[in-house]
Amino acid sequence: MDTPAGFVPRVRTRLSRRDMVGTALARLGACRVNYKVVPGLYCVGDPTPDSPVLVTANYKLTFDAVRRELDGVDAWLLVADTRGINVWCAAGKGLFSTDEVVYSVRSARLDEVVSHRKLILPQLGATGVAAHHVRKACGFEVAYGPVRAEDLSAYLAAGQRADEEMRSVTFTLKERAELVPVELFLIGKPLLLTVLAAFVLSGIGPGFFSLSRAWERGVIASGITILGILAGCLMVPLLLNRLPWREFWLKGALVGGAAGGLAALCLSGSVSGFGAAAMILWALAVGSFTAMNFTGSTPYTSPSGVEREMRRGIPVQAAAALIALALWLGAPFWG
Structure with a gap:
């Protein structure tokens, strides 16, 4: 679309098959690190100088979620350069x-494109932006x-x-379940080792x-590890409020x-009894550690709360894991 500040790309509001595949891969964590769009000014529909300006992040999952609802x-x-990170996390970082909002406005020459002087920012970005300074x-x-x-159109x-x-x-069962695949994907390499x-x-x-003995006991140890991961990555988010x-x-x-x-x-x-104790402590340590990954993905905690929880949890997890390892190694000798 031609504007006084130059041509502005017009984007579709209907996602293509390629977009959907990208969304699925991002949900699994496969392309999450570099899944972003070029920052700058875009438009949907046929906007005029009086049309609203919506500010969002350049994480493509966020960008697609916004345009799909318009x-x-x-x-x-107006897409800010958040280094491919969603609004909530980018605001915290x-x-x-x-x-960044001021820079985006100036670089897009937004004052030449619209006649009003109002930006609509996502509420979850409020922690990073001081409105009066903008x-x-x-x-x-x-x-x-x-x-x-999804509420943008009604708003x-x-x-x-x-x-x-x-x-x-909100943090509904569906919203919690969406976080599970990426956690399971990211833990794949540590699990293999x-x-x-x-x-x-x-x-x-x-x-x-x-x-x-390596095969017989190794299968049990691997199974307990996987069980601990499923407890922390799957059962905790699904049963979170219970x-x-x-x-x-x-x-x-x-x-x-x-x-x-x-x-x-x-x-x-x-x-043996020593082996059973090792299994319980190891599953406890793994479940606790993997569940703690969700502290930064929920509305339950603040950045300071996450740090406080890690200071409390990691020593306990490390102690449980070390004791479990000692018991597992000693079990064949102790009967």
């Missing part, structure tokens, strides 16, 4: 910031739109007014090393320890 809307999209630096006022992109149709539901942050180590260490015993305590490392320790105890009970005829 079918039938004429608007300008200082990337979706006052300076107005002072570039002359544009800041209004905060709804939390979710604009209501005269840019958000009701209480639009302002409320852990499984290899489990088979090697499980073969140690009287007579130094036994291949049959588990006691607020801190995630405690939730993971509870579910992981319970899973390890159940496995030890089922294998009571195959492992």
